[in-house]
Amino acid sequence: MTTAAPAPAPVAGAGAAPTASAAVLTRTLAGLKLALLRNGLKQSSGRKAVWITSIVLTALFAALQLLGLIALRGNDHAATFTVLLAVLWAFGWAVMPLFFPAGDETMDPSRLVMLPLRPAPLMVALLTAALIGIGPGFTVVLFVGSAIATAHGAAAVAVAVLAVPLALLICVALSRAVTTANVRLLTSRRGRDLALLSGIVIAVGAQFVNLGLNRLSKAGGLEALQPVADVVRWIPPGSALDAVRAASEGQYGLAAAELALSAAVLAALMTWWQQGLTKIMTAPDASTIGAAAPERKRGGRAGRDGAAADHRPAGLAGLLPDTRTGAVMLRSLRYAWRDPKTKASWVSGLAAGALVPFVNAVQGSGSVWLALFAATMLGLQMYNQFGQDGPAFWMVLQTLGTAREAYAELRARTLALALIALPYITLIVTTTAWLLGKWQQWAEVMGVSLALLGGLFATGALTSVLAPYSIPQDSGFKNVAPGQASIAWLGMLGSVVGAALCAPLLGLVIALHVTDTHDLLWTVLPLGAAYGLLVTWAGLRVAAPKALARLPEILTAVTKA
Structure with a gap:
């Protein structure tokens, strides 16, 4: 009596390998994110002190922001401020990972290319991991405060329950999609240049923010921003938070349209992110291809053949004395x-x-x-x-x-x-x-x-x-x-x-x-x-x-x- 030969083991990444389910992968990456945070605190007492201090200061600042947004409740132009705040905050979510690529190890999907993972479960897991940290917590506080500032009535509260998580997911998905699309750049020398220049961008941005706050502190400051807010309110996640304002004023059709627009943009971001993940997980790394350019080969042959060449630099550098x-x-x-x-x-x-x-x-x-x-x-x-x-x-x-x-x-x-x-x-x-x-x-x-x-x-x-x-x-x-x-x-x-x-x-x-x-x-x-x-x-x-x-x-x- 003969027995059947055992089936060959599937090759990882070839399509026949068993893939992890979304639930298992989500638990794994969420646990990995927590383990990275926990192990980072064990490196030294100084790092632990910095981490605890940053949490305390961030919590205090978030509390002050929440109180300030609540104080806007009842102001005729509260929605103007909350909409602009949401859009600017989403811009920060998109840009900051380009300057701090090493701040979160789970933001680099190229580290997972050797694992048999499908893009859809991986997206869910990475999105969940992205919601763990100080940044997402601070974002939730800002958006909750914005909703409190503009929500009046049961309908507005119901819309806020949908708008706040929707705005948060847009910010996180935008950050992940931009990071995935630029992951090759962030791991190159130009990426290190961006990281070094981050402090300069923050300093410049802080000056403009300070100038804007000084203008807003004057009488009629928020009213002057109303024309800008009328346009920006259609840019998610500003549209999601403006839906709360629309529901408070009884404009239920407008609120539904703004929520639908935000959901459509979130779906588009997820699609873009999935395409980026698929490209990262399947495309070869161009840095491993060592083919020399034909021009360089010809130049090298010309040099070996003894052909005369002008060694002076081209462009403006050629104006310098020889x-x-x-x-x-x-x-x-x-x-x-x-x-x-x-x-x-x-x-x-x-x-x-x-x-x-x-x-x-x-x-x-x-x-x-x-x-x-x-x-x-x-x-x-x-x-x-x-x-x-x-x-x-x-x-x-x-x-x-x-x-x-x-x-x-x-x-x-x-x-x-x-x-x-x-x-x-x-x-x-x-x-x-x-x-x-x-x-x-x-x-x-x-x-x-x-x-x-x-x-x-x-x-x-x-x-x-x-x-x-x-x-x-x-x-x-x-x-x-x-x-x-x-x-x-x-x-x-x-x-x-x-x-x-x-x-x-x-x-x-x-x-x-x-x-x-x-x-x-x-x-x-x-x-x-x-x-x-x-x-x-x-x-x-x-x-x-x-x-x-x-x-x-x-x-x-x-x-x-």
């Missing part, structure tokens, strides 16, 4: 464009230098002298020049054999900064003077800005030589290697000296104002430019021989990370 100065300038500019940490430093300096004078000018409480903040932020980019090179500084070290070469190196780095700083400072000072209508102060502010920039360049070169430190490239937002924080702070003290170096120009401005000789204030501009050049030249001359004598110490300091 000397050591041009090469160093090009290298510095490429660091600013390609290196994530250097790029984050540059963008933060450019953004902060513009926000401070512009926001104050728009609010009507600014001064043209606030444009000095732009010169300060750009001048600070000169500090820790060799730390930006990191371990690659050893190649620079090999080219520095004399004080003259060290001076040329520092001068070229300064010129690369000035290539961006000078037009930027001119733009900020000019725009601030235009916004405030104080053109008579343009020349004096511009002259002092150039003197301040020169002082910061000079002290930046010196501190780069005397107090260099390493910048970690793989440690998130940390810009100083462990054990070198005191060196970084010591170096930044040089900025105080750099600011003090422009005291002669400030003294001249004060003297001209006190003696009522305003017709001579224009002289501050050429004097400031000449003084800035002189101070920069003196700082580089002093720093060059010190750099040559301290090359081993600088290399050791910048390679500690």
Whole structure:
């Protein structure tokens, strides 16, 4: 008597493998999310303290928001605020994962590609996991408060019971769909760039939010937003919350239409998300395909055949001099464009230098002298020049054999900064003077800005030589290697000296104002430019021989990370 041979085991991912049911998969991923949170708290007491503190602060802030929304109850324009709040909050749900891709390990579906999972059960499980955390809890509080602010009557309460979870699901589904569609980007170098630039986006957004709140705090602020709300109320999840307002006013047909629109958008988001999941789970990763471009192959053959080639860079970079100065300038500019940490430093300096004078000018409480903040932020980019090179500084070290070469190196780095700083400072000072209508102060502010920039360049070169430190490239937002924080702070003290170096120009401005000789204030501009050049030249001359004598110490300091 023969027995049947056992059936071969199904191959994972080939369509014959048994797939987990939605209930089992949901319990697994929800448990995984809780385990990740729990295990993260066990790593250190410091992390546990930060986690508990964040929960407490978030709960307090959520309570204040809830009380504020409840206080809007009965206001004629309460629905205007709640609708705009819902749409802005959904935008935050869509954008923030792009800047914090590592904040939730369950947001990367590419980690599950080797498992025999179908998109539909996986969507349910990932959606459930996304509802666990501080963010969803805070969102629920906001939407519940918005519903309380606009719900009047039993019908409105019934609509709110549907609108609040519907709005929450739209936010979560939108976040997951956007993250899935950009998962390849978030795991690349550009994704790391986005993560590093997140703080800048938050800072810029906070300034606009602050400006908007100041406008809303004035009389008639909410009424001025009514035309915008009339359009935004048809954008989910704003439409879901506006359905509560419509039900309170007896517009039951409108409430039903807005709920139906929100449900349709949620279904569309789920469909988009499912398509993204299917592509991630089935498509090959392009990063594993190592085919070289035909153009590169032809270029390589041409080089091997000895064909003449022009090695000068194309575009604007080709305008730089074909000397050591041009090469160093090009290298510095490429660091600013390609290196994530250097790029984050540059963008933060450019953004902060513009926000401070512009926001104050728009609010009507600014001064043209606030444009000095732009010169300060750009001048600070000169500090820790060799730390930006990191371990690659050893190649620079090999080219520095004399004080003259060290001076040329520092001068070229300064010129690369000035290539961006000078037009930027001119733009900020000019725009601030235009916004405030104080053109008579343009020349004096511009002259002092150039003197301040020169002082910061000079002290930046010196501190780069005397107090260099390493910048970690793989440690998130940390810009100083462990054990070198005191060196970084010591170096930044040089900025105080750099600011003090422009005291002669400030003294001249004060003297001209006190003696009522305003017709001579224009002289501050050429004097400031000449003084800035002189101070920069003196700082580089002093720093060059010190750099040559301290090359081993600088290399050791910048390679500690």
